[in-house]
Amino acid sequence: xxxxxxxxxxxxxxxxxxxxxxxxxxxxxxxxxxxxxxxxxxxxxxxxxxxxxxxxxxxxxxxxxxxxxxxxxxxxxxxxxxxxxxxxxxxxxxxxxxxxxxxxxxxxxxxxxxxxxxxxxxxxxxxxxxxxxxxxxxxxxxxxxxxxxxxxxxxxxxxxxxxxxxxxxxxxxxxxxxxxxxxxxxxxxxxxxxxxxxxxxxxxxxxxxxxxxxxxxxxxxxxxxxxxxxxxxxxxxxxxxxxxx
Amino acid sequence: xxxxxxxxxxxxxxxxxxxxxxxxxxxxxxxxxxxxxxxxxxxxxxxxxxxxxxxxxxxxxxxxxxxxxxxxxxxxxxxxxxxxxxxxxxxxxxxxxxxxxxxxxxxxxxxxxxxxxxxxxxxxxxxxxxxxxxxxxxxxxxxxxxxxxxxxxxxxxxxxxxxxxxxxxxxxxxxxxxxxxxxxxxxxxxxxxxxxxxxxxxxxxxxxxxxxxxxxxxxxxxxxxxxxxxxxxxxxxxxxxxxxxxxxxxxxxxxxxxxxxxxxxxxxxxxxxxxxxxxxxxxxxxxxxxxxxxxxxxxxxxxxxxxxxxxxxxxxxxxxxxxxxxxxxxxxxxxxxxxxxxxxxxxxxxxxxxxxxxxxxxxxxxxxxxxxxxxxxxxxxxxxxxxxxxxxxxxxxxxxxxxxxxxxxxxxxxxxxxxxxxxxxxxxxxxxxxxxxxxxxxxxxxxxxxxxxxxxxxxxxxxxxxxxxxxxxxxxxxxxxxxxxxxxxxxxxxxxxxxxxxxxxxxxxxxxxxxxxx
Numbered sequence: 001x002x003x004x005x006x007x008x009x010x011x012x013x014x015x016x017x018x019x020x021x022x023x024x025x026x027x028x029x030x031x032x033x034x035x036x037x038x039x040x041x042x043x044x045x046x047x048x049x050x051x052x053x054x055x056x057x058x059x060x061x062x063x064x065x066x067x068x069x070x071x072x073x074x075x076x077x078x079x080x081x082x083x084x085x086x087x088x089x090x091x092x093x094x095x096x097x098x099x100x101x102x103x104x105x106x107x108x109x110x111x112x113x114x115x116x117x118x119x120x121x122x123x124x125x126x127x128x129x130x131x132x133x134x135x136x137x138x139x140x141x142x143x144x145x146x147x148x149x150x151x152x153x154x155x156x157x158x159x160x161x162x163x164x165x166x167x168x169x170x171x172x173x174x175x176x177x178x179x180x181x182x183x184x185x186x187x188x189x190x191x192x193x194x195x196x197x198x199x200x201x202x203x204x205x206x207x208x209x210x211x212x213x214x215x216x217x218x219x220x221x222x223x224x225x226x227x228x229x230x231x232x233x234x235x236x237x238x239x240x241x242x243x244x245x
Numbered sequence: 246x247x248x249x250x251x252x253x254x255x256x257x258x259x260x261x262x263x264x265x266x267x268x269x270x271x272x273x274x275x276x277x278x279x280x281x282x283x284x285x286x287x288x289x290x291x292x293x294x295x296x297x298x299x300x301x302x303x304x305x306x307x308x309x310x311x312x313x314x315x316x317x318x319x320x321x322x323x324x325x326x327x328x329x330x331x332x333x334x335x336x337x338x339x340x341x342x343x344x345x346x347x348x349x350x351x352x353x354x355x356x357x358x359x360x361x362x363x364x365x366x367x368x369x370x371x372x373x374x375x376x377x378x379x380x381x382x383x384x385x386x387x388x389x390x391x392x393x394x395x396x397x398x399x400x401x402x403x404x405x406x407x408x409x410x411x412x413x414x415x416x417x418x419x420x421x422x423x424x425x426x427x428x429x430x431x432x433x434x435x436x437x438x439x440x441x442x443x444x445x446x447x448x449x450x451x452x453x454x455x456x457x458x459x460x461x462x463x464x465x466x467x468x469x470x471x472x473x474x475x476x477x478x479x480x481x482x483x484x485x486x487x488x489x490x491x492x493x494x495x496x497x498x499x500x501x502x503x504x505x506x507x508x509x510x511x512x513x514x515x516x517x518x519x520x521x522x523x524x525x526x527x528x529x530x531x532x533x534x535x536x537x538x539x540x541x542x543x544x545x546x547x548x549x550x551x552x553x554x555x556x557x558x559x560x561x562x563x564x565x566x567x568x569x570x571x572x573x574x575x576x577x578x579x580x581x582x583x584x585x586x587x588x589x590x591x592x593x594x595x596x597x598x599x600x601x602x603x604x605x606x607x608x609x610x611x612x613x614x615x616x617x618x619x620x621x622x623x624x625x626x627x628x629x630x631x632x633x634x635x636x637x638x639x640x641x642x643x644x645x646x647x648x649x650x651x652x653x654x655x656x657x658x659x660x661x662x663x664x665x666x667x668x669x670x671x672x673x674x675x676x677x678x679x680x681x682x683x684x685x686x687x688x689x690x691x692x693x694x695x696x697x698x699x700x701x702x703x704x705x706x707x708x709x710x711x712x713x714x715x716x717x718x719x720x721x722x723x724x725x726x727x728x729x730x731x732x733x734x735x736x737x738x739x740x741x742x743x744x745x746x747x748x749x750x751x752x753x754x755x756x757x758x759x760x761x762x763x
Binding site for chain 2: 028031032035036037038039040041043044045046047048052060064066067069070071074078128129132133134135137138139140141142143145208209210212213216217219220221222223227229230232233234235236238239242
């Protein structure tokens with residue numbers, strides 16, 4: 001079978017996007033990991049044990065605990081969006097693995113409705129960004145565009161899974177093919193193609209934008225540090241130098 | 246020294262989030278540091294010629310040294326959760342006092358010089374060059390942050406504006422744009438040993454005066470020892486405790502507690518200051534140098550324990566940083582926390598039934614308690630998380646019959662800064678201090694109305710000085726702020742004490758210009 005130019009282009013785009021995403025993200029994570037934290041600055045009250053920190057961090061990651069304390073509306077829309085995204089990403093695993101794992105099969109319908117959660121959350125966040133004067137003041141064009149981009153990805157996804165349908169068999173063979181460097185044809189479906197181009201764009205933007213909040217949270221000293229400064233001496237290498245003279 | 250005429254905000258019955266008023270506080274700037282304030286700290290005396298390049302280089306340097314700074318600069322998603330959390334925003338309604346907007350003053354420069362998006366698409370991501378106007382904004386608005394960390398509680402990523410304002414101040418110091426109040430005080434500590442520039446003989450004189458006062462009042466010879474070698478405890482307390490009201494009543498309280506518990510203690514002329522303004526200007530080196538005085542004093546006097554008096558940011562530096570800056574403390578008695586807060590000491594003694602109180606001595610007051618920001622969100626007391634909220638309240642309740650907390654969103658981890666922390670306790674920032682106190686004044690106003698509260702206790706020298714100054718602007722009186730150990734002092738029953746049934750005469754001290762003493 002002949003491979004279309006479009007398929008080559010989309011394949012190339014995803015290889016590039018995957019490379020930029022991984023390279024950018026790994027270098028950022030390495031930078032965060034390597035940069036010393038010279039002082040103990042957990043936001044108190046903080047856990048006094050490592051296990052406590054794992055618990056605190058889990059509450060932040062899963063429940064958005066701090067955001068819940070600050071703004072119920074932002075929390076609700078933000079959490080709906082992220083939880084929907086999480087379900088949807090799990091659902092999308094079916095395009096990359098074969099045979100599909102059992103639990104990925106189970107969550108398919110949940111993932112499908114996850115896109116609705118995403119949509120509601122994103123619209124809420126966008127409205128808030130435009131309507132609330134304080135949030136409008138702090139927004140740059142990129143902050144609006146990011147929401148619009150993800151909203152478009154979500155909408156095209158919803159359109160395909162609920163209304164238009166898509167040739168999922170071909171999509172799957174295209175992506176499993178990418179993994180083994182064996183390029184297959186992607187259907188020339190405009191909704192599908194725009195969905196894919198936008199996803200690739202998001203991957204490229206990720207390590208160079210505020211989407212770094214995802215790895216950032218795990219390296220935030222106010223959240224990951226243990227409150228034990230009286231018991232255990234904490235000193236950074238660069239600060240140790242002052243002690244030598 | 247009225248710099249600007251301004252109106253004191255009205256206390257609102259139902260605090261709602263105010264609408265933005267752009268530029269409302271753009272005129273607020275502290276006095277700049279002169280050469281003589283800058284150079285002892287290792288900073289240039291005036292704006293250096295290639296300031297732009299020096300500043301950018303310093304930013305890069307700080308990002309590589311402070312994980313928090315690097316992560317916070319990248320991670321903000323502009324969700325807006327912090328926008329209504331800063332007392333300076335609530336009090337001034339200037340949008341640049343929203344934590345995220347304050348951070349963005351720094352972040353937009355970071356993006357321009359250090360990120361791909363900011364280098365190639367500055368308009369898209371709100372990145373700007375570091376210009377003189379931006380620098381002016383920095384000077385103005387990074388001196389409208391009291392580094393109280395309230396925003397970091399509510400940020401989903403824990404982004405702490407304090408870290409960014411500390412970095413900004415350090416960058417500014419490095420190019421010769423320092424703030425007079427902080428830097429002048431730090432140079433005094435480097436030279437003399439305390440914020441006031443109070444030399445040893447004057448300190449000795451003051452302490453002897455206190456001994457006479459207490460003996461006259463109680464009939465008990467409570468000592469205020471200075472530079473006593475071989476004492477068990479070295480007390481490090483803010484120099485305001487030697488002079489200012491109500492601080493000094495707290496110092497008397499500590500002395501009575503030590504006396505009654507039979508703990509031998511001493512103050513030190515070399516380390517006669519708990520405050521460490523090195524933190525406010527974000528300078529690790531200056532902070533370390535100031536902290537090292539405590540180590541030197543402890544070694545010289547051969548003490549076994551270090552106890553800190555009532556001071557908020559000092560307790561942050563002590564609890565969270567002292568081990569890092571001036572440790573290891575292997576020469577001290579490891580059976581006690583190092584360092585220990587005076588409230589922990591008093592609380593422990595109360596638990597062990599070593600102190601007795603006549604609570605009725607405080608019956609003329611109905612108390613509430615102001616959690617100082619640095620104690621609440623940047624340190625701990627006791628061995629459990631949150632001990633910093635429980636222990637001071639238990640000490641107050643052991644000494645007083647009447648206590649009511651302010652509303653729950655304004656205390657403990659959600660406490661509002663007094664409005665004068667972070668190196669802003671200076672007359673040239675009076676408008677900011679008054680307006681920044683608004684949320685606390687509203688919360689206090691409500692408990693006064695609902696529960697007949699008459700006094701607010703605090704364990705921070707800055708809080709005490711700040712409230713004594715701003716209370717009158719809101720129709721409260723300056724003596725409504727009290728020290729926690731002042732309450733202890735009033736109620737503690739000393740062995741052998743003569744009990745006069747006459748009017749309980751308070752020990753009066755001349756009101757000093759106390760701001761510097763914080």
